[in-house]
Amino acid sequence: MKIFTIILTVIAVALIIFNTTKLNFDALLTGESQTALITIITALCAIILLQILRISKKIEKLSKKTEPK
Template identity: 55%
Template sequence: MKILIYILMAGALVLMIYNATQLNFDALLEGESKTAISLILAGLSCIILLLILLLSKKIEEKKKNS
């Protein structure tokens, strides 16, 4: 499960980097830049949720071993 979480986090990071290259800084909220910003935020929220899942798994392990 840990490996899958890390793979998903790496995939989200790669997609965030790719979308960062698609940004047009002259018009950030127009056209493809708007889509790229929303996908960067989606990738960031995905990473945050996966970190929360990873943390909850660690807490579950500690509680199970106690």
């Protein structure tokens, strides 16, 4: 699972970098610039969700490790 989240995070960062080259700062909310902006926001949300997933898996692992028997 850790490798999966790392790969998806790298893909999301690559999408952010690619889409920042498509932005037209004179007209952010028109045409191709709008699509790039939406994609950047979506990639940021994906990164946040992947980090939450990674942290929840760590917590689950620690709680199983410290459970009293």
